[in-house]
Amino acid sequence: MPSLPDLSAALGDQVLLRHLQVSVVDDAGIILYVNDRFCDASGYTRDELIGQRSALLSSGRHPEDFFRTMWQTARSGFDWRGEVANRRKDGSEFWIELTVVPLPGDGDAPYCYVGLGSDITRLVEAEQQFRHSEARFRGLTETISAAVFLHQGERLIYANRAMERISGYSRDELLGMPFYQLARPDAQESLRARAAARLRGEPVAPIYEVPIRTKGGDIRWLEVTATRIDYDDGYAALGTAIDITERRQAEAAQRHIQQVLQQIIDGDPVPTFVIDAEHRVTHWNAACGLITGTPAARLLGTRLAWTGFYDTERPVLADLIVDGDIEARIDSFYGNFYRRSEVIPGAYEAEGFFPRFGTGGRWLFFTAAPLHDDQGRIIGAIETLVDITERKEAEAALRNAHAELETLVERRTAQLAQAKQALEEDVAKREASEAELRRRNAELVEVNARLQETQEQLVQSEKLASIGQLAAGVAHEINNPIGYVQSNLTTLERYLSDVHAVLAALDAAAAQLPPEHPAAQEVARLKQERDFDFLLEDLPDLTAQSQEGIDRVRKIVADLKDFSRLDSGQDWQRADLRQGLDSTLNIVNNEVKYRAEVVRDYGALPEIECLPSQLNQVFLNLLVNAAHAMPDGERGRITLRTGHSGSDADERVWVEVADTGRGIAPEHLHRIFDPFFTTKPVGKGTGLGLSLSYGIVQKHHGQILVTSQPGQGTTFRVVLPVRQPSQTKEGTTP
Amino acid sequence: MAEHPLPRILLVDDEPHVLSALQRLLRRELAGTAQVEAHTSPRAALARALEVPFALVVSDYRMPELDGLAFLKAFSELQPRARRLMLSGVTDFDVLVSAVNDVGLQRYLIKPWDDREMADALAAALADQAKDEEARRLADERRGELGQLSAEELERRRLEAEEPGITQVRRGPDGAIHLDD
Numbered sequence: 001m002p003s004l005p006d007l008s009a010a011l012g013d014q015v016l017l018r019h020l021q022v023s024v025v026d027d028a029g030i031i032l033y034v035n036d037r038f039c040d041a042s043g044y045t046r047d048e049l050i051g052q053r054s055a056l057l058s059s060g061r062h063p064e065d066f067f068r069t070m071w072q073t074a075r076s077g078f079d080w081r082g083e084v085a086n087r088r089k090d091g092s093e094f095w096i097e098l099t100v101v102p103l104p105g106d107g108d109a110p111y112c113y114v115g116l117g118s119d120i121t122r123l124v125e126a127e128q129q130f131r132h133s134e135a136r137f138r139g140l141t142e143t144i145s146a147a148v149f150l151h152q153g154e155r156l157i158y159a160n161r162a163m164e165r166i167s168g169y170s171r172d173e174l175l176g177m178p179f180y181q182l183a184r185p186d187a188q189e190s191l192r193a194r195a196a197a198r199l200r201g202e203p204v205a206p207i208y209e210v211p212i213r214t215k216g217g218d219i220r221w222l223e224v225t226a227t228r229i230d231y232d233d234g235y236a237a238l239g240t241a242i243d244i245t246e247r248r249q250a251e252a253a254q255r256h257i258q259q260v261l262q263q264i265i266d267g268d269p270v271p272t273f274v275i276d277a278e279h280r281v282t283h284w285n286a287a288c289g290l291i292t293g294t295p296a297a298r299l300l301g302t303r304l305a306w307t308g309f310y311d312t313e314r315p316v317l318a319d320l321i322v323d324g325d326i327e328a329r330i331d332s333f334y335g336n337f338y339r340r341s342e343v344i345p346g347a348y349e350a351e352g353f354f355p356r357f358g359t360g361g362r363w364l365f366f367t368a369a370p371l372h373d374d375q376g377r378i379i380g381a382i383e384t385l386v387d388i389t390e391r392k393e394a395e396a397a398l399r400n401a402h403a404e405l406e407t408l409v410e411r412r413t414a415q416l417a418q419a420k421q422a423l424e425e426d427v428a429k430r431e432a433s434e435a436e437l438r439r440r441n442a443e444l445v446e447v448n449a450r451l452q453e454t455q456e457q458l459v460q461s462e463k464l465a466s467i468g469q470l471a472a473g474v475a476h477e478i479n480n481p482i483g484y485v486q487s488n489l490t491t492l493e494r495y496l497s498d499v500h501a502v503l504a505a506l507d508a509a510a511a512q513l514p515p516e517h518p519a520a521q522e523v524a525r526l527k528q529e530r531d532f533d534f535l536l537e538d539l540p541d542l543t544a545q546s547q548e549g550i551d552r553v554r555k556i557v558a559d560l561k562d563f564s565r566l567d568s569g570q571d572w573q574r575a576d577l578r579q580g581l582d583s584t585l586n587i588v589n590n591e592v593k594y595r596a597e598v599v600r601d602y603g604a605l606p607e608i609e610c611l612p613s614q615l616n617q618v619f620l621n622l623l624v625n626a627a628h629a630m631p632d633g634e635r636g637r638i639t640l641r642t643g644h645s646g647s648d649a650d651e652r653v654w655v656e657v658a659d660t661g662r663g664i665a666p667e668h669l670h671r672i673f674d675p676f677f678t679t680k681p682v683g684k685g686t687g688l689g690l691s692l693s694y695g696i697v698q699k700h701h702g703q704i705l706v707t708s709q710p711g712q713g714t715t716f717r718v719v720l721p722v723r724q725p726s727q728t729k730e731g732t733t734p
Numbered sequence: 735m736a737e738h739p740l741p742r743i744l745l746v747d748d749e750p751h752v753l754s755a756l757q758r759l760l761r762r763e764l765a766g767t768a769q770v771e772a773h774t775s776p777r778a779a780l781a782r783a784l785e786v787p788f789a790l791v792v793s794d795y796r797m798p799e800l801d802g803l804a805f806l807k808a809f810s811e812l813q814p815r816a817r818r819l820m821l822s823g824v825t826d827f828d829v830l831v832s833a834v835n836d837v838g839l840q841r842y843l844i845k846p847w848d849d850r851e852m853a854d855a856l857a858a859a860l861a862d863q864a865k866d867e868e869a870r871r872l873a874d875e876r877r878g879e880l881g882q883l884s885a886e887e888l889e890r891r892r893l894e895a896e897e898p899g900i901t902q903v904r905r906g907p908d909g910a911i912h913l914d915d
Contacts, residue, residue: 476796476845479823480747483846484755490849491758554846 021096021117027075029054032112041096041119043089054115059085059093074102074113083120095124147222147241151179152234153199166222166243168215184211184219198228199235209244220245271385274371275318277378279303291357291364291385309354309364317350317368318381346370351388363392475557482557486550493543500536556586572724574607577615577655581640584619592627596638596659603643605653609724614696618704621689622657622716629661629714636660636713644722651722652702656715663710672706701725741789741860745772746779746805747821748797752845756792756821756852763853768860776805783812787898789863790856792843795822795829803829806837813898815866817859821845821852 021041024033034042034049042049042057049056058067062085073080080100085093096117103111141148141160147167150158159167159174167174167182174182180192187210198204207225214220226239265272265283271291274283280303284296292308299305305316314333320326326348330338334350341347347369355361368383513520527533585598592598623638630636641656664672668679673694697704702720743760747753753772760770768789773779776799779791791809795802806818820833823845833839840862841855874891877883883891 476823479845480749480752483823484749484751486846487755487759487849487852488751491755491762494762550846 019118021119023054023115024112025054025115026112041094042086057086059087061085070100074100077102083124094119094121096120149179149239150236151195152231152236153196154178157236166220166241167212182212184213187211195237198226198237201228221248272382273305274380274382275305275322276380277322279305279319279322281305282380288385291387293357316383317348317366318383321346321348321368321370321381322378324378341367341369344369362387363389478553478557482550482554486554489543489547489550496539496543572609572611575610575612576605576607577653578602578605578642580612580616581619581655584616584623588620588623591624592638595627595630596636599637599639601639601641603641605642605644606651606722608653608720608722610700610720618693618696618718619655619657621693625689626657626659626661629659631662649723652719653722654717654719656717658713658715660713663712663714664708665710669706669708740767740769741864742786743768743770743856744779744783744788744791745770746776746791747794748774750774759849759853760856764857776800779805780808780812783809784898787895788813788816790817790819790859792819792821792856795820795824803832803837810837817863819843819855819859821847
């Protein structure tokens with residue numbers, strides 16, 4: 001048993017131990033010896049450490065069990081090894097890998113214990129760093145749906161949540177088992193061998209499919225992508241796996257379908273063949289072989305589908321579909337005997353006659369449809385054949401029957417055409433008569449309208465006629481007194497001049513008498529008394545005024561007759577409108593003179609062909625309206641103007657009646673010629689005046705124009721042709 | 735035939751004032767060239783026409799007994815050589831037409847008349863009539879000289895001229911002479 005100093009010397013001299021932190025403690029844990037390295041690492045001096053309990057350096061990180069286990073192991077005479085976190089004098093932590101070696105003492109219990117520590121602080125920190133990034137790695141891998149796992153050839157050392165989900169095992173369960181145990185038993189060995197090879201760095205396929213058995217016993221297929229990574233001074237296999245069970249099932253189903261399809265096509269009594277995108281025949285069923293006389297064995301895998309039908313090379317319908325340019329080429333191969341399928345998109349139907357088949361040849365009806373992959377690309381075409389020979393023959397028979405029928409129909413059609421023509425003529429006649437009827441109706445409507453207008457005129461003319469008759473009768477009666485009064489007045493004037501002459505003689509005779517003569521005195525007295533000088537002087541005035549009065553009466557009566565003109569039978573005649581205006585003015589003077597001053601501004605006017613009395617009525621209406629247009633209590637002005645324009649057939653005259661009255665509101669302007677339209681108070685106007693005037697002017701082939709400025713006045717202008725068309729006069733002469 | 739009596743003018747109008755006015759006018763204008771007679775009754779005028787010859791007759795149209803046309807027509811049968819004029823306020827076209835066509839009117843004068851026009855018209859008519867009469871008288875004389883007219887016929891014409899209708903004696907079935915109708 002060496003003494004402690006010996007031990008110290010022995011330990012201190014050991015070059016190999018210089019890099020280790022060496023300490024010696026007794027059974028009670030009291031530090032007996034520390035080397036320099038220990039002092040450097042802990043930050044304590046040797047004096048501060050010797051005699052202290054080793055617990056001085058404890059970081060408190062380890063549980064009590066940890067050191068208890070250490071002491072029990074060492075006291076039992078066994079070496080103890082572990083990683084220990086110690087605390088320096090300054091409070092910071094450092095990690096050592098500590099090996100405790102018990103040195104045997106005198107009795108059973110060891111004499112002392114030698115601790116050999118190497119600093120692993122950096123390692124631990126790296127590990128912590130690694131753990132930290134591992135945590136991040138886990139966070140990442142936990143969230144992805146693919147299963148992620150890590151192993152080093154045996155036990156799984158990492159598995160993410162997706163792995164749990166796919167396998168049905170919990171993470172703890174997974175981390176306890178070798179990775180290959182997850183595989184279906186028959187696949188476990190090959191999986192293990194593959195992983196081992198990968199970890200050895202041998203080239204192994206990075207992606208493979210493997211069946212696993214889940215905790216529930218189901219078989220699921222995983223597609224695994226694995227790679228070798230550096231791990232803990234060695235290698236690990238990092239794998240991701242996705243569950244492809246459904247895909248595999250679908251693929252299996254597909255294979256199944258293909259098998260079924262094969263069986264269907266082969267067993268189908270309908271002759272059917274299929275070519276792929278390269279025009280290679282992939283199916284040629286028994287029925288097809290039968291009808292074409294070409295067995296499947298000769299065609300499968302070749303591009304010779306056409307040989308089943310034709311003697312010389314040409315594409316069949318399926319070939320055209322596969323080529324994708326069927327639209328452009330089908331005409332040249334099938335003429336009129338093809339059409340687009342109404343039920344299958346992209347499919348075509350065609351028919352043809354094949355003298356090679358059967359006895360006397362067969363008619364075949366083809367249907368070819370494209371086969372697409374899931375991207376829509378044409379990957380082949382399927383074509384079926386139907387023997388339509390019988391149908392064709394039936395059709396031919398039908399055609400014959402049809403032809404016979406057609407001749408019959410043609411005969412009947414001819415008969416029908418005749419009947420139709422007759423009918424059409426009938427219809428045409430009826431249409432014509434309908435049109436005629438419509439025309440007549442339109443005429444009737446127009447005639448009716450004219451009749452109404454005429455009726456209105458008639459009513460007015462009737463009134464006028466009675467006035468005229470009255471006037472004529474009155475005129476006759478008045479003309480008698482006018483006649484003799486007027487004549488008498490002329491005579492009276494003559495008489496008076498005679499009387500003057502005689503008086504002059506008498507005066508001369510009387511002058512011969514002496515003034516005192518009683519006769520002379522009597523004459524002078526009488527003359528004085530009777531104001532004889534004035535009398536003589538006044539007589540010419542008296543007769544002249546009487547003449548003037550009777551002349552005026554005569555004119556009024558003449559105008560009255562003029563106006564009515566009943567005696568002239570309303571003949572078209574040539575007349576000067578100015579006279580008509582004047583006589584009309586005389587008639588209405590009473591109505592007008594208190595309301596307006598009348599200004600005549602006549603221009604030269606030729607006589608025109610007209611119905612003067614009717615035109616006079618127009619003027620009367622215009623004049624009366626003009627007078628009535630004057631605001632109450634104001635005396636306005638009415639200006640009458642005449643003029644003429646044009647020459648020969650186009651020669652026209654115009655008469656204008658312009659007033660300074662209230663004017664016509666714009667909204668009334670277009671209605672003023674409407675029958676019964678009036679703005680005068682009830683009872684003041686019939687509303688017929690202007691419409692009647694309008695009718696009269698129209699009868700004269702003239703126009704009546706109006707311009708009006710509310711508040712300023714209104715101007716009516718009547719424009720009339722100088723000569724009437726010949727039929728006008730004939731038509732209305734009584 | 736030493737002395738020619740003044741030609742007679744017959745005025746007929748139911749309005750006496752018209753007649754007197756006309757008489758005044760004619761007395762003044764035609765003094766010494768014609769005698770004027772006036773009747774308010776057309777019948778009376780016709781009766782008078784049986785008594786004396788008239789160079790002119792001027793009639794109104796509208797009269798209560800007989801209208802001017804009927805009167806002038808009757809008058810023209812009695813004295814066809816008298817010039818017929820009408821003076822009326824009536825200017826009916828129909829009246830005018832029948833006055834010209836049926837009555838052979840020389841002139842239609844309108845009431846109220848113009849004195850000057852009236853006087854001139856009557857003077858012209860008178861002159862016209864006088865010229866005709868003179869031509870006729872000369873022709874008769876010439877025919878007498880040539881023996882184409884008997885003295886008896888000449889006398890008859892003379893009498894007829896002075897007393898119209900005197901030669902046309904109407905007898906009743908019993909031989910009585912009708913002097914009135």
